[in-house]
Amino acid sequence: MAATTESVKADAAEAPLLNKRNLTLGMLLYLVFYSWVRWYEGVYGWSAGLDSFAPEFETYWMNFLYIELVLEVVVSATLWGYIWKTRDRKVMSITPREELRRHFTHWTWLVCYGWAIYWGASYFTEQDGTWHQTIVRDTDFTPSHIIEFYLSYPIYIITGVSAFLYAKTRLPTYNEGLHLMYLVAVIGPFMILPNVGLNEWGHTFWFMEELFVAPLHYGFVFFGWAALAIMGVVNTEVDAIGKLLKKDLA
Amino acid sequence: MSASQSAVRSRAEAVQVSRTFDWMILFTLFTAVLGGYHIHYMLTGGDWDFWSDWKDRRLWVTVAPIVSITFPAAVQACLWWRYRLPVGATISVLALLLGEWINRYMNFWGWTYFPINICFPSNLVPGAIVLDVVLMLGGSMTLTAVVGGMAYGLLFYPGNWPIIAPLHVPVEYNGMMMTLADLQGYHYVRTGTPEYIRMVEKGTLRTFGKDVAPVSAFFSAFVCIIIYFLWHFFGRWFAKTDFISDDAS
Numbered sequence: 001m002a003a004t005t006e007s008v009k010a011d012a013a014e015a016p017l018l019n020k021r022n023l024t025l026g027m028l029l030y031l032v033f034y035s036w037v038r039w040y041e042g043v044y045g046w047s048a049g050l051d052s053f054a055p056e057f058e059t060y061w062m063n064f065l066y067i068e069l070v071l072e073v074v075v076s077a078t079l080w081g082y083i084w085k086t087r088d089r090k091v092m093s094i095t096p097r098e099e100l101r102r103h104f105t106h107w108t109w110l111v112c113y114g115w116a117i118y119w120g121a122s123y124f125t126e127q128d129g130t131w132h133q134t135i136v137r138d139t140d141f142t143p144s145h146i147i148e149f150y151l152s153y154p155i156y157i158i159t160g161v162s163a164f165l166y167a168k169t170r171l172p173t174y175n176e177g178l179h180l181m182y183l184v185a186v187i188g189p190f191m192i193l194p195n196v197g198l199n200e201w202g203h204t205f206w207f208m209e210e211l212f213v214a215p216l217h218y219g220f221v222f223f224g225w226a227a228l229a230i231m232g233v234v235n236t237e238v239d240a241i242g243k244l245l246k247k248d249l250a
Numbered sequence: 251m252s253a254s255q256s257a258v259r260s261r262a263e264a265v266q267v268s269r270t271f272d273w274m275i276l277f278t279l280f281t282a283v284l285g286g287y288h289i290h291y292m293l294t295g296g297d298w299d300f301w302s303d304w305k306d307r308r309l310w311v312t313v314a315p316i317v318s319i320t321f322p323a324a325v326q327a328c329l330w331w332r333y334r335l336p337v338g339a340t341i342s343v344l345a346l347l348l349g350e351w352i353n354r355y356m357n358f359w360g361w362t363y364f365p366i367n368i369c370f371p372s373n374l375v376p377g378a379i380v381l382d383v384v385l386m387l388g389g390s391m392t393l394t395a396v397v398g399g400m401a402y403g404l405l406f407y408p409g410n411w412p413i414i415a416p417l418h419v420p421v422e423y424n425g426m427m428m429t430l431a432d433l434q435g436y437h438y439v440r441t442g443t444p445e446y447i448r449m450v451e452k453g454t455l456r457t458f459g460k461d462v463a464p465v466s467a468f469f470s471a472f473v474c475i476i477i478y479f480l481w482h483f484f485g486r487w488f489a490k491t492d493f494i495s496d497d498a499s
Contacts, residue, residue, distance in 0.1 A: 227286025
């Protein structure tokens, strides 16, 4: 009985397997931030985003672009640097329970990655379609592009690379090499950002009208397929977690 | 703690942990597939999906099923062949439709003020359900490709008919006959409005007279079979769990 009490006390003192607070805060961070961004678009898209030669465009949109680019570099360098610097150098000797806890933390990152992909690839990408159907572009840096290409895409890239780095540096499962589909799931959507170069170059030369199914856009399509590689990550995780849960109970 | 020891302390905790992971995995799979599928669909068939005056009897019926059977086939290849879950196609389509409906309300209507009845998304649910049911009952990739793929293509127009029919009613406007959907397009001018951009009812398929939609649906169904096969193998590839060496030396 005493041993049981000790065990319960140890459990109470121990960190929970899933930190629900972090998961909730992570989800809310994207939701609240992007809700604010959508409000900003609604107000300043129409009032200051129609003519890229107007002074108010510089004030409300180009300054937004400059600030977000600097913040993205700072956040990615800090976050990725922190995850790498604090890596576990004895990852193969952790206890099964600690490994399970880390899988939960890893999945907190992956949930945030999926959430960030939704906002970037779905919400702000199709939103760009209706903006261009309404306003004829006179710059590569339209209000919708400043949000879609240069904010929402970097945010999912930062989140995805963070998830990958966390798995690589803290989970024994990923210690045997580089997980091919994890690389595809992170690098594929990342490549959508460099593909913006092709997109803008093409739009500069060929047409002003926005035909969304134009072959010029197929680079985005190809790299969008890479999101399916999350299935390979899921399969690996299911195997790893299954092994942890199926071992003899203590 | 021995190497064979469990990470959990009771069967009840194992069940709880397992269920929690189920929800986290489902959410991530749902949103990642949503993002990838949506960017694929909007850039391969989006113009027909965005606007009612693009939703014609020929190219909408042909293009939308062909480009939308892709992700359902790939996700089925993982969820059925690995976990025996016959919901891959339906989950994919529901994810896509959720993303589309949120966007049409929040952005097409909420930001650029197009009425919802000009920019509602196509309905892909009936074909997806049939695709899953054929796979569940048959358990065969070939059967699902041939029967399910064909059904997916053929069911698209009937599945959308109750929605689009009122907008295909003919009207006369300034001495010209057009559909009500075309009239919507006249009133909501877009950068994709000019007729040299809008790919609607072009070509000589009109020689089939009233049979334009069935002929288009049948052709679409044929291509859907081929695309299903192709994307099934894409799905298998994306579901791999291989590692590559990270030894740079």
